[in-house]
Amino acid sequence: xxxxxxxxxxxxxxxxxxxxxxxxxxxxxxxxxxxxxxxxxxxxxxxxxxxxxxxxxxxxxxxxxxxxxxxxxxxxxxxxxxxxxxxxxxxxxxxxxxxxxxxxxxxxxxxxx
Amino acid sequence: xxxxxxxxxxxxxxxxxxxxxxxxxxxxxxxxxxxxxxxxxxxxxxxxxxxxxxxxxxxxxxxxxxxxxxxxxxxxxxxxxxxxxxxxxxxxxxxxxxxxxxxxxxxxxxxxxxxxxxxxxxxxxxxxxxxxxxxxxxxxxxxxxxxxxxxxxxxxxxxxxxxxxxxxxxxxxxxxxxxxxxxxxxxxxxxxxxxxxxxxxxxxxxxxxxxxxxxxxxxxxxxxxxxxxxxxxxxxxxxxxxxxxxxxxxxxxxxxxxxxxxxxxxxxxxxxxxxxxxxxxxxxxxxxxxxxxxxxxxxxxxxxxxxxxxxxxxxxxxxxxxxxxxxxxxxxxxxxxxxxxxxxxxxxxxxxxxxx
Numbered sequence: 001x002x003x004x005x006x007x008x009x010x011x012x013x014x015x016x017x018x019x020x021x022x023x024x025x026x027x028x029x030x031x032x033x034x035x036x037x038x039x040x041x042x043x044x045x046x047x048x049x050x051x052x053x054x055x056x057x058x059x060x061x062x063x064x065x066x067x068x069x070x071x072x073x074x075x076x077x078x079x080x081x082x083x084x085x086x087x088x089x090x091x092x093x094x095x096x097x098x099x100x101x102x103x104x105x106x107x108x109x110x111x112x113x
Numbered sequence: 114x115x116x117x118x119x120x121x122x123x124x125x126x127x128x129x130x131x132x133x134x135x136x137x138x139x140x141x142x143x144x145x146x147x148x149x150x151x152x153x154x155x156x157x158x159x160x161x162x163x164x165x166x167x168x169x170x171x172x173x174x175x176x177x178x179x180x181x182x183x184x185x186x187x188x189x190x191x192x193x194x195x196x197x198x199x200x201x202x203x204x205x206x207x208x209x210x211x212x213x214x215x216x217x218x219x220x221x222x223x224x225x226x227x228x229x230x231x232x233x234x235x236x237x238x239x240x241x242x243x244x245x246x247x248x249x250x251x252x253x254x255x256x257x258x259x260x261x262x263x264x265x266x267x268x269x270x271x272x273x274x275x276x277x278x279x280x281x282x283x284x285x286x287x288x289x290x291x292x293x294x295x296x297x298x299x300x301x302x303x304x305x306x307x308x309x310x311x312x313x314x315x316x317x318x319x320x321x322x323x324x325x326x327x328x329x330x331x332x333x334x335x336x337x338x339x340x341x342x343x344x345x346x347x348x349x350x351x352x353x354x355x356x357x358x359x360x361x362x363x364x365x366x367x368x369x370x371x372x373x374x375x376x377x378x379x380x381x382x383x384x385x386x387x388x389x390x391x392x393x394x395x396x397x398x399x400x401x402x403x404x405x406x407x408x409x410x411x412x413x414x415x416x417x418x419x420x421x422x423x424x425x426x427x428x429x430x431x432x433x434x435x436x437x438x439x440x441x442x443x444x445x446x447x448x449x450x451x452x453x454x455x456x457x458x459x460x461x462x463x464x465x466x467x468x469x
Contacts, residue, residue, distance in 0.1 A: 008128065008343065015336055022332030030328060031298045040304035047306075047313040054313075069223075077224035084161055104171045106178040106251065108210045110465040 134346035142345065147355045151192035153203050158214075158244050163221040163228065163368070164237045166244055167191075168214050172207040177468035179279045180245050181206060181255045183215040184262035187233070187371070188322055190363050191217030193259070193448050196356050202447065202457055209461040211468070212249060216241045216262075221368040226315040228368035230268070230375060231393045238269040242277055255280040255464055259447060260417065264288075264385070267429075268392055270402045280467045281431075282407040282460060285417045285443055288399075288428060289386040290379045292420035295329055300380045307376045311369040323364040329415050357444065386424060400430035405467050408436045409456060411446040435463070 029035060058068045067075075159166035183203070185191040194215060195203040206213050216237065221228060245254055256278060258266030263286025270278050291297060299305065310317065327334065337354070344350040384390035390397045406429045410422050419438070426436040437459060441451045 012340075012343070015339055019332045019336040023330045026331035027295060027329075030331075031294060033298075033301070036298050036301045037304045039299065040301075040306070044306055044309060047309055051313045073223045076222055080162060080222065080224065087159075087161060104174050104176045104212070106176055106212070106249070108173075108175045108177045109469060110177075112462070112466050 131346040135342065138345045138348070138351065139342075142351060147359050148197055148352055150197060150356055150359065151190075151195045152197070153195050153201055153207070155215075158248065159240065161240075162225050163218050164240070165191075165217045165219055166214060166241045167217065168245075168248060169195075169203050169207055171212055172204075173210050176210050176212045177465065178251060179253055179255050179468040180212040180214060180249045180251055181257060181464065181468075182241060182245060183213065184238070184256060184258040184266045185215065185217040186260040186262045187218050187265075187367060188261065188319075188365055190360060190365065191215050193360050193444065196360075196448055197352075200353075200356075200448065200453065202452070205453075205457045206461060206464075209465065211461075211464065214241070214245050214248075214254075218365060220319065220365050221316050223315055226311075226369035229370045230378075232368075233265050233371070234268045234272065235393045238265060239273055246277075253277050253279040255282070255468060257282045257284070257460075258286060259284045260286060260443070264379075267399060267402070267425075268390075268397055270404065271397050271399050272392060272395055274402060274404065278402075278404045280405045280407070280464060281402065281429075282409065282463070283425070284409045284447055285411055285414055285422060286408065286425060287417045287421040288425045289383065289421050289423075291383045291386070292418060293380075294418070296325070296380060299325065300376055302381050305376075307373050311373045315369050316366045317369060317372045319364040319366045322367065323362070326361075326364065326416065357448075360444075399425075399428040402429045403431055405433040406431040407434070407460070407463050409446065409460070410436065410438045411441045411443055412438055413441065414443045414446070416443040433467075 054069075058070070061068045154170045155167045156170070157165060158168050183191070183194050185194070195201045198204060203213055203215065242254055242256075246252060254277060256266045256270065258264070258281075263283030266281060266283060267286065267288075270281050274281070287293060300307075341351070341354050378384045378390055382389070385397065385399075388396075388398065406426075408422070408425055410417075410419060412419070414422075426434060439446060439451065439455055441449055445451055446456060
């Protein structure tokens with residue numbers, strides 16, 4: 001809380017009011033149909049460009065006999081599957097090992113009774 | 114009593130000292146790393162693709178019988194529940210005597226673009242619950258979901274919760290997606306081609322989601338920067354800003370198919386509110402949830418407005434159910450100073466009475 005003679009108090013109050021007004025004004029503007037149309041139009045154009053670029057790059061990489069992003073993703077998926085298999089084996093081995101730590105008892109009562 | 118700030122001379126002197134401190138600490142701000150977060154000791158029980166299940170090491174010798182599972186939203190990191198000692202819901206629950214687990218998410222890898230709502234509700238959540246039962250030897254669990262983590266928890270509870278769900282708590286969880294005005298306007302199906310977006314990008318980039326969250330309060334960042342400069346002399350303020358900034362900036366990408374499915378079923382068709390949502394070919398009926406239920410909502414939530422979460426309490430079938438609306442926003446509800454004072458104690462009391 002600020003005291004009446006705090007030199008920054010007026011400025012801080014103004015900042016709070018400006019923030020509220022600017023957010024409210026911005027939200028009203030962004031709720032308008034024109035805003036959504038413009039924003040999504042720009043997104044669609046950017047996606048179209050990315051798709052065209054990706055297609056060209058894949059063709060170029062294939063011509064150079066180099067793996068594409070999709071090839072690397074397929075490899076990553078296989079590594080992931082192997083990791084999952086290892087995790088299952090590890091869990092099965094862990095289940096056979098003796099408990100490694102003292103576990104707490106589970107008899108706690110609520111203070112409310 | 115003499116209030117130093119009531120004397121103009123003392124006030125000017127205090128302001129001058131703050132100005133000096135701002136210069137010195139401003140340099141520290143740009144040269145020091147952000148505070149370490151998420152440091153409560155834990156064991157990672159499951160690490161499978163995007164899924165992470167953590168078990169936090171108990172801090173007391175005798176815990177409540179029923180373990181607690183925190184389910185994080187798919188858009189953000191779980192350390193919002195475990196910022197730093199003294200500002201950690203996880204630590205608070207551990208000290209209150211709970212055995213705490215957290216289901217959180219790593220950024221989905223490119224080949225995980227095919228993950229769907231079914232993957233989260235019928236695979237990841239049941240796998241976590243099963244692993245917790247294995248670890249604790251207890252047949253049931255209390256589930257606490259935050260934001261969309263709350264939606265996932267609700268869907269799981271309605272479809273798979275019988276016999277294993279002891280208690281369910283959700284924080285700021287939307288059910289009426291048509292009441293989320295701005296997200297509705299931006300995802301208007303006449304202009305938003307979600308198919309093209311997912312088909313082109315695979316997973317939806319975190320930066321795109323961050324921009325959407327940022328645009329909900331377009332002046333907030335500028336005002337925050339000015340407040341930060343004004344309070345550079347105040348170490349606690351700066352530390353808090355840096356922690357929340359780090360969390361905000363670390364928005365996760367979303368799996369493509371999951372994004373497509375939630376956009377169409379929830380944002381466009383509002384199927385959860387209409388009672389027409391199917392997951393894995395099964396109809397979701399929230400009135401089937403019978404376990405004790407608590408919903409915590411924030412009065413000034415700019416992401417999930419009150420109108421979007423208000424119908425939830427009536428939709429859930431539990432006899433023992435309660436909703437608490439607290440002052441604060443979407444994030445401060447779970448991790449701000451008010452959370453430490455109000456929300457955490459209320460949650461711990463509610464759980465303790467139902468966890469034996």
